Amino acid sequence: MQTLNSYAPEIIRIVMAVVGGAVVVFGNALVMGYMERKLAGHFQRRTGPMEVGFHGLLQLVIDGIKLMSKQLVIPAKADKPLFMLAPIISFAPVFLPLLVIPFSDRIQGFDLDVGLLFVLAIASINVLAVLVAGWASNNKYSMFGAFRAVAQNVAYEIPMLLSLLAIVFMTNTFSLRGIVEAQTVWFIVLQPVAFIIYLICMVAETNRAPFDLAEAESELTAGFHTEYSGMSFSLFMMAEYTNMFIVSCIATVFFLGGTSGIPLPYFEYTGIIWFLLKVYLFMFFLVWIRWTYPRTRFDQLMNLCWKYLLPISLVNLLITVVVVKL
Amino acid sequence: MILYRYIAEALFYAFMILTFMGAFMAVRSQLLMHAVIGLAVSLLGIAGLYFHLGSTFLAVMQVLIYVGAVCIMIAMGIMLGNTPSQLAEKNLKGRNLLLAIGSCAAVFLALFATLSRTGFAPAAERIGDMSIQFVGENLLLQYCLAFELISLILLTAIIGSIILARGGRDGAVK
Numbered sequence: 303m304q305t306l307n308s309y310a311p312e313i314i315r316i317v318m319a320v321v322g323g324a325v326v327v328f329g330n331a332l333v334m335g336y337m338e339r340k341l342a343g344h345f346q347r348r349t350g351p352m353e354v355g356f357h358g359l360l361q362l363v364i365d366g367i368k369l370m371s372k373q374l375v376i377p378a379k380a381d382k383p384l385f386m387l388a389p390i391i392s393f394a395p396v397f398l399p400l401l402v403i404p405f406s407d408r409i410q411g412f413d414l415d416v417g418l419l420f421v422l423a424i425a426s427i428n429v430l431a432v433l434v435a436g437w438a439s440n441n442k443y444s445m446f447g448a449f450r451a452v453a454q455n456v457a458y459e460i461p462m463l464l465s466l467l468a469i470v471f472m473t474n475t476f477s478l479r480g481i482v483e484a485q486t487v488w489f490i491v492l493q494p495v496a497f498i499i500y501l502i503c504m505v506a507e508t509n510r511a512p513f514d515l516a517e518a519e520s521e522l523t524a525g526f527h528t529e530y531s532g533m534s535f536s537l538f539m540m541a542e543y544t545n546m547f548i549v550s551c552i553a554t555v556f557f558l559g560g561t562s563g564i565p566l567p568y569f570e571y572t573g574i575i576w577f578l579l580k581v582y583l584f585m586f587f588l589v590w591i592r593w594t595y596p597r598t599r600f601d602q603l604m605n606l607c608w609k610y611l612l613p614i615s616l617v618n619l620l621i622t623v624v625v626v627k628l
Numbered sequence: 629m630i631l632y633r634y635i636a637e638a639l640f641y642a643f644m645i646l647t648f649m650g651a652f653m654a655v656r657s658q659l660l661m662h663a664v665i666g667l668a669v670s671l672l673g674i675a676g677l678y679f680h681l682g683s684t685f686l687a688v689m690q691v692l693i694y695v696g697a698v699c700i701m702i703a704m705g706i707m708l709g710n711t712p713s714q715l716a717e718k719n720l721k722g723r724n725l726l727l728a729i730g731s732c733a734a735v736f737l738a739l740f741a742t743l744s745r746t747g748f749a750p751a752a753e754r755i756g757d758m759s760i761q762f763v764g765e766n767l768l769l770q771y772c773l774a775f776e777l778i779s780l781i782l783l784t785a786i787i788g789s790i791i792l793a794r795g796g797r798d799g800a801v802k
Contacts, residue, residue, distance in 0.1 A: 312632070384661065415759050419688045426696025430668060433703050437661055445707065452700060476760060 323397040334543045345593040372532030384438035389537035392431035396544040406573030417478040436526040447525025451516035457607045462503035464615040465496035468622040482560030490557040512595040550584035647673030668699040
């Protein structure tokens with residue numbers, strides 16, 4: 303049993319990371335699905351789902367079963383292999399960024415010294431998935447949706463990265479753990495401009511209203527996932543919810559001090575409570591503005607990014623660098 | 629410990645297979661879009677190889693730049709022109725086939741001759757600490773010239789695209 307002892311801890315850690323990732327992805331999809339429908343209902347002075355379970359708590363379980371049993375319709379003129387591949391390209395990478403996020407002092411897959419870049423790199427694969435989905439559907443609405451998604455994502459990645467870079471310059475590290483540890487004062491206080499820019503870019507990067515031009519249902523039916531049904535549609539939805547979770551995690555790590563909060567017993571593990579509270583605060587914000595504001599026009603969206611957010615974030619970065627190096 | 633070596637070995641071959649399969653798909657598929665996906669898969673495999681060699685930074689940059697930017701730009705270019713049913717014309721026949729085989733054989737022989745003559749010294753355990761500080765210092769001190777030359781190419785590309793787009797869109801909504 304000598305060998306078993308020598309490799310067991312690492313193996314156990316791998317298994318825990320895989321199971322934990324799956325729990326976060328699917329649990330988050332369930333919580334967010336319910337939260338979004340319930341909140342949307344209340345914002346519009348309705349009640350939201352009420353029938354299944356207490357206040358509709360089991361609605362998402364029922365919906366999941368429905369989605370799994372639905373037929374997967376592939377349009378006759380679609381590119382079949384790519385059509386089936388697109389949801390997988392979208393969904394498969396969302397597990398990876400969860401590995402580097404410091405949920406608490408002890409709950410983290412592994413700490414990369416390029417943690418932030420890792421998260422951004424994995425996030426950029428999602429754009430490819432949207433593009434492939436739009437193209438493979440062979441449908442004008444899907445194609446336009448995909449085009450818009452790409453233009454939007456590529457544009458908003460720049461101010462997003464620049465606003466985060468200001469904080470990287472302050473802390474001298476890309477590691478998410480390092481950034482959490484460097485925060486004696488939450489960076490939302492020291493970098494309010496970067497926070498607001500990040501908040502706007504966060505909404506645009508996850509393709510959600512008021513920036514959900516990629517799936518604007520009033521003009522493009524449903525954008526890039528017009529032709530998707532059943533499980534392939536729900537894979538896109540789960541990928542979207544997990545991406546929301548990840549950008550909220552990054553916001554928490556960079557601006558709200560990660561796990562910091564009122565100390566609890568066993569804080570190296572229970573810090574996750576504060577972390578998740580902050581994350582779901584951001585998620586609530588995303589849902590809140592989705593159901594409050596109308597959709598912007600596409601040129602307004604692009605102008606906002608290139609003419610306002612990009613220069614402001616550059617100036618912010620410059621000021622930060624000067625102040626840090628003084 | 630021996631298990632880790634097997635896992636690492638298995639990962640190495642997995643990345644190799646990914647790279648070669650992607651490359652094969654990029655070369656052989658008749659649909660341009662499939663070729664781009666093949667290219668993306670192949671580049672992901674190469675990113676995996678970088679990761680296997682211990683340079684996370686390079687792996688991350690590979691994904692960020694090649695998969696996240698270059699492949700998407702190519703795919704967008706294809707989407708502007710083609711539809712999913714448009715197959716590329718098969719022109720690998722007659723003289724083209726001979727030329728293809730000849731050039732492939734020549735490149736293979738040249739590479740094979742070089743590789744077989746080179747005496748590969750076993751790599752040192754770890755040259756640098758591969759951290760982002762190490763990469764940054766090397767790029768800006770030791771390899772400063774190469775770094776600046778690459779940025780010159782990017783500058784040329786940016787100026788070129790500005791010149792191309794200077795006329796603006798005629799008849800576009802102001």
